[in-house]
Amino acid sequence: MKRKRKRASSPAPSGPVTLPLPGFVAVREEAAARVERLLRYRFHDRSLLEEALTHQSFAAASYQRLEFVGDAALGLAFSNYLYVTNPTVGPGTLSTLRAANINTEKLARVAVRHDLYPLLRRNCPRLDLLAGQFIESVKQELEDDLGTTPYGGSDVKAPKVLADIVEAIAAAVYVDCKFNLEKLWKVTRFLFEPIITAETIDEKPVSTLHELCQKLGKDLEFKPRQTGGTTVVDVIVGGVLVGMGSSKQMGIAKLNATRDALSKLLGGGNQQVLTTGVGNGEGVEVGELRECKQKLNEQCSKKHWPKPIFKLEKEDGPAHDTTFVYSVQVETQGGTCVTIGEPMSRVKDPENSGAHKMLQHLMKL
Template identity: 75%
Template sequence: MTPSKPPGKRRRSAPPPRLPSPAPPVALSPPGFVADRAEAAARVERLLRYQFCDRALLEEALTHQSFSDGALSYQRLEFVGDAALGLAFSNFLYLTNPTLGPGALSTLRAANISTEKLARVAVRHDLYPLLRRKCPRLDLLVGQFIESVKQELMHDLATAPYGGSVVKAPKVLADIVEAIAAAVYVDCKFDLEKLWKVTRWLFEPIITAETIDEQPVTTLHELCQKHGKVAQFKTWQKDGMIVVNVFVGGEMVGLGSSEQKSLGSVNRNLLSSASENIGQNLSLN
């Protein structure tokens, strides 16, 4: 929520819009660490402001399949959560966009429940450290993505929630969000309205028809997927600049850099044009 203006200070100019400000991402636990399930569940309940009737559902949602103590993993709940969030967003977008056709509504829904968007929800609310798991490689991949998001939050706050990182979002982060949503959904007897009321704020800012063009990475991925292609990114720093290459089908289709040390700046300038070039190339195939 937007904080109140400090009393007694003159406003020089209109400040940029502020995003919800959860605690910054915490350091990942060491390999082999197992989160205390009762403590992790209690933290999620506080986050959601929702008390589970059957807390075992939440504990299941916070258990990765690599955790081998005979406990159920989140996989079944993730299956339900994927569908439940899709329907919840379908209802919301249908009601709030009375003039949009099914194609535009489908695009908005896909953007709001994409792996990239849901992974960022998990990062912003520090959900991964609460997951019981035994997979050091997963910790490494998640750590790299979290670091990328933290850099964007420092340099490009206005667009970071929408995605745009050149580091691929690990699916496990989106799975956690979907599993937690499913735990709520099942716990409240499959009440979709209750699910939306409890979880909606987690997804803010919700991507709208006015803001969907601000996420070129998602747009590029969706474009490639429609044509059976995969987009890959390579990024590095050189002489104080961030340099990004975009590859599709092993062929480099774009190169960009920024002196502002902002991935968002590179992505908006490079990937928007790359999307156009890819679209032209694919249409000729």
């Protein structure tokens, strides 16, 4: 059995920058040539490739249209491949396998493996920071994980821009070869190797969590719920919510939630993970809620505790209606306490929700 290196946590995006920012290939002919050498494909219309390597922060003519096409084309290409290679597998499993191979986490790792981000024209320092943190985190994973961790595995969420680059490049090939799906698959398939199959799909975290709960003598329960078009799975251990995961695919949502739970349960230290679910009936007034972070900071200062640590745990929903879930960690004399807030869409409300849960817990100590 291979032993995995312990992954170091990356700083939060708002913290001091200690990582080297990703580079940039300024000579565009060289950027295009690198992609052609990688794909072993010569573009008839190189302007498609230039468009695929341009972020909207740099120019209006960005990769967005190509990314739209690439998302659909790769989905169809994988659907065809999985249908042919899995003649006895049902549609539910086929959908899970397709999502495992082309979800954001997997595609972002493709971009990291083939060093695609430096080829992107962009003008957004925050984008560089987020991409840089993820790239450094993924580099700490074992080589096997880099290709076979379809649902995550690093401590940093994959920035969508990395997956977008892969989809846009795939679309550039697809359009350049006159929408020939067979040609697209032949040119790009190697990028996604090793392809996740029914035999290799990562189910180990679930069995690991079951074994851990048995050793702890705790009951384990997975509770799925729907939020819009997304499935959210809560992991309940001993009556306490210790993890959450979301995806459009039930199987992936469960694995995301399992990984989240394991990261907290195996995090070490005297850690208590507490939360209450959405719609708990507490009826907190918004005006009161928005003061909770300040009140928590004041209480920690008064008791001479370190400042609370706020961490983005989940981000769900479309761009116009995104909700965020924050956890809050407080170091007390009795140990580490962690609470998880409710999903909220306003900028500061998710942090205040987590702070509100923490204040409630501290009052009981």
